[in-house]
Amino acid sequence: MSAGSVLGGDLAVAEAAFAASRGLFDRVAARMQSVDAGALTHSQLEEVLGSDMREVTRQLYQDHLRLRELTEQREPEVVDAKGVQRTRIERGRTRKLATVFGKVEVGRMAYRGYGVADLHVADARLNLPEDMHSHGLAKLAAIESTRGSFADACERINAFTGAGIGHRQVQELAIGAAADIDSFYDALVPAPATDATVLVISTDGKGVVIRPDSLRDATAKAAAAKGGNAMRTRLAAGEKNNRKRMATLGTVYDAESAPRTVDDVIADPDAAAGDRPREPGPKARSKWLCGSVADCAAETVAAVFDQAEARDPGHRRDWVVLVDGAKHQIDLITAEAEQRDANVTIVIDLIHVLEYLWGAAWCLHGHTDGVLAEAWVARHARALLTGNALDVAADLDKQARAARIRGAKRKGIDDAIGYLTNKAEHLRYDTALANGRPIATGVIEGACRHLVKDRLDITGARWGLSGAEAVLKLRALRTNGDFNTYWRWHEQQEFTRNHLARYRDGLILAA
Incomplete structure (x- = not known):
């Protein structure tokens, strides 16, 4: 290695600087x-x-x-963002x-002035964080915190790095790691x-x-209205219902049109089984997920x-909104x-509607008549798929009257009738199938399970708002x-916040 190929151009200085690590390696080799x-x-x-090589x-x-410290050269001029020079x-x-390898000490030159904070150009060149934990540790904290509890993340990070990081520090690093996710997607x-x-x-x-x-x-007022809990080992009645904050999730994805017929979705229970292949439904691609515990539902919808507008700013595409039917x-x-003057077609998830049909079916069939109930549901579901929601509702009422089912015994039927009647405009499955649109919310249902239930709903978890928000956004990311x-992107934003913003005209960029 020539002298010109080392930092500062002084081979002797470089050799001396690495004497400690060479000595350590020699001892490991000897061992x-x-x-x-x-x-x-x-x-x-x-x-x-x-263990030995981590220390090396x-x-x-x-x-x-x-x-770097030994070879750092003084800058001819260092001026802060307010125009104050360090002389x-x-x-x-x-x-x-x-760091991910353990704790180290960074020596560097301080640029000083009267009555102003010191500046360290070397910190900017290294893009050092504001606190003592490296971006590498923060990245590990972000990844591991999305996989399991903060305690588990802390254990895994320390086992991998020997950093000796604490539970609270892991949580704080994860929160900081999620800070730029919204701006990242705004620019993507x-x-x-x-x-x-x-x-x-x-x-x-x-x-x-x-x-x-x-x-x-x-929710807090409802919880307070229940009064104090006299029991020490479990939640009192009502407390379980007033201890949650709603996380709202959203997804946007592209899907090529895939026209289908009723037979492609639900087979005719009265027809002989055939070998006719079913046409597949639209396949989701370029999926984008988001979620928030801190924001209200309206903000997440926005x-x-x-x-959606970033993907189709001119509103030229067919916009379909899949929901579970909540008003x-x-x-x-x-x-x-x-x-936004956007023309959207709202379609209620078919699977959700089928639950109402099953509720009606059990009013007309005993719970031991599962096969008959299944065929009954299939027939009425096929009628729904042809776009006849109001006709199905009328038929349910007719069947209940014919069977002389009254009062509480026909609650499942009444619920189905009310739902089909009130939501009829969003149950035009005939149009959706003909136009090749999806009719089920599997993507967002899967997201709720994966993003929330599999991590934020683990046994015993009780979240602070900032920690829950960070983990939810990181899991979506x-x-x-x-x-x-x-x-x-995040490291570049950290550089801008922590370093570039402190200097006039981006001085350190040219360093």
């Missing part, structure tokens, strides 16, 4: 040559080398930082940095699609157990429409569409497949 090492099993060798790597990192320097200023250019590609929107909600100080006002949800979607791209 591996020893008789004692020859008696170790392969797993024992893995454990020994894992940490020392290499430390030695590199030391070489003096002080060498040997140090700060701690916890969606994948292109043709005007013939169906644009699908869907939203849903899932409750998350939240600490009392983070409940929404209405974010979903923002994503509040439909009202928010309708209001948002009207505000990873599900979208955007984590690595986002992380590069």
Whole structure:
């Protein structure tokens, strides 16, 4: 290695800077040559080398930082964002940095002025974080916090890095890691699609157990109205219903039109079984998920429409909104569409509607007549798929009268009649099938299960608002497949916030 190929151009300085890591490596190599090492099993060798080489790597990192400190050259002019020049320097200023290899010390030059904070150009060149934990540790915290509890994440990070990081620090790093997700998606250019590609929107909600100080006002008041809990080992009646805050999730995806018939969705129970292949439904692609515990449902719906407009700013595509039928949800979607002058087709999830038909079926069939009830549901579902929701509702009432079912015994039928009548305009499955649109909310239902239930609803979890929001956004980010791209963006935003914004005219960019 020539002198010109090392930092500062002084080979002797570089050699001296790395003396400690070379000595450590030589000791590890000597240990591996020893008789004692020859008696170790392969797993024992893995454990020994894992520990020893982590320390060698940490020392290499430390030695590199030391070489940077020794070779740092004074900048001719350092001026802060307010135009105040730093006229003096002080060498040997140090700060701690916890990395994925262990803790190190960063020595650098401080640029000083009268009555102003010191500036450290070397910190900017290294893009050091504001606190002591490296971006590498923050990235691990972000990933591991989405997989399991913060306690488990802490254990895994420490086992992998030996960093000695604490539970609260992992949570704080995860919260900081999610800080730029919204701005990242605001700047992200969606994948292109043709005007013939169906644009699908869907939203849903899932409750998350939240600490009392983070409940929404209405929920907190309901919980307070129940009074104190005299029992020490379990929740009192009513408390279980007033300890959750609703997380609203949304998705936008593209789907090529796939026209189908009724037979492609539900087979005729009165026809002989045949070998006719079913046409597949529309396949989701370029899926984008979002979610929030902090924002209200209206804000999440607006974010979903923002994503839809980014994909189709001219509103030339066929916009389909899949919902589970909740009135509040439909009202928010309708209001948002009207505000943006977007023509949307709202379709209620077929599976959700089938539950009402099953409720009616059990009023007419005993619970031991499952086969007959299934065929009955299939016939009425096929009628729904032809767009005859009101006719189906009328037929249910007719059957109940004929069977002389009255009062509470026909509740399932009355519920189905009311639902089909009130939601008829959103049950035009005949049009949806003919136009190749999806008719089920499987994508958002799966998101609720994956993003919320599998992590935020784990046994015993009770969340603070900031932690729940961060984990939900990070899980959505990873599900979208955007984590690595986002992380590069996030580190650039950290650089801008922590360093670039402190200097006039981006001085350190040219350094």
